[in-house]
Amino acid sequence: MPTSQRLPDAVIDAAIVWGVKLNYGEPTQQTRSRFQRWLEADPLHRLAWERVGAFKPAIAPLQAALGRDVLAAADREHRRQDAQRRRALKILSLGGVAALFGWSLRDELGWQRLTAEASTAVGQQRRLQLEDGTAVVLNTDSAVSTDFSGERRVLILRRGEIMVTTGADGAAASKRPFWVFTPFGKMQALGTRFVVRLESQRARISVQEGAVELHPAGGGASLIVRPGQSGWLADDGALAAPEQEFAADGFADGVIAGQNIRLDALLTELARYRRGHISCDPAVAGLRVSGLFHVADTDRALQFLLQTQPVSVSYRTRLWVVVGPASQS
Known part of the structure; x- marks a missing residue:
């Protein structure tokens, strides 16, 4: 050739x-x-x-x-x-x-x-079924790898956010422990369903079923997070995290779901699912909103806010959206 x-x-x-x-x-x-x-x-x-x-x-x-x-x-x-x-x-x-x-x-x-072995682009979700029966949902702009070759099952979160529902590992001679590795430390799933999200200096873990034990990369004390709880995992330690304004696992159903969410927090979350940037004017940042906002169509979510809140939505460019106070007329 x-x-x-x-x-x-x-x-x-x-x-x-x-x-x-x-x-x-x-x-x-x-x-x-x-x-x-x-x-x-x-x-x-x-x-x-x-x-x-x-x-x-x-x-x-x-x-x-x-x-x-x-x-x-x-x-x-x-x-x-x-x-x-x-x-x-x-x-x-x-x-x-x-x-x-x-x-x-x-x-x-x-x-x-x-x-990574599997990834998603901005605005995309993807569902994986691992060889041990574990189900993994990758959120927007995420990347994972796996290593099931030894005596433990390892899922490596390299970027973004995942929801994990651990499998029975029925093909193995004995059930192997399930671990998730992140840049800030690792965690062991104790028969569970949970969400892991990487942030700039730490990871947030939210547990829906079972429990997850957090082990900081720096070797600090471990922390067990139980159903309905969240925890921070950082290089220098692990500690309890406050409750979020929206459901941590909502992205698995394609939505941001919650009540009494600050507008600036909602817009920051919506921005993860689209190319470009959403700016929020401080004058409306503290408005509170509730509902289901579908992440597959962020423009539709912005139009819903325009119709239900005292705000304006301006498209300065295709990639730059500004949400501010409603114009006085």
Whole structure:
């Protein structure tokens, strides 16, 4: 096959994703096996892999540890201010990671999605059924990986938010403990249904059934969170979290559901499901709203607020919406 042959963009993208997973993630044997199957499925896959690999000599001195540091720096920047994603991509480029794969980062994808086994885009939800019977719902802009190869079941939340309903693990000789790993520590599910959401400096865990034991990354005291309770998991400790204004697991049904929700909190939540930014004028931030707001159509939710609240909704651009006081006429 001539090396000058033009390859489909989808094949090139797939080769780039595999390159990131294998070089900058922590690939399990299961991941390596899937890569081998992909490689052998089509001659174009092997050619794309060879071309992606051709970028490696350009930055041979770059060690894997440096690559991970660059990715971590980009992630911290993304979490600090989501509106500055392009600045995070600049960090990646300066670190040489972009040069390694000729990386286009289409649609400004988070790098965690490239190292994950399953992910969602902004505004998308996805349901997974794991090999042990566990059900996982990924919320908007989320990414997960799994490792069930040893004596415990591990789900790694790399980005975003998930709802987990643990399975019976019936195929195993004995039921293995179920763990969720996050950047801030890990947690053991004690026969349960729960939600884990990554924030900038910590993770929030909300339990609907059973219990979850939180273990901070820094080695502090553990905390057990029970049904109807929430907890914070951070590097330096775990502690109880106050009740949210909306149901933590509502996203699994495609809604933000609650009573007496502050308007600014509702808009912040709606903004997670759309590209761009929603601004809330301080003059209306404290208004209280109740109801079901469908996340699949955030414009419709904004129109509902316009019809039921003393507010105005202005589209400054396709990606910038401003909610302020209703005009006086």
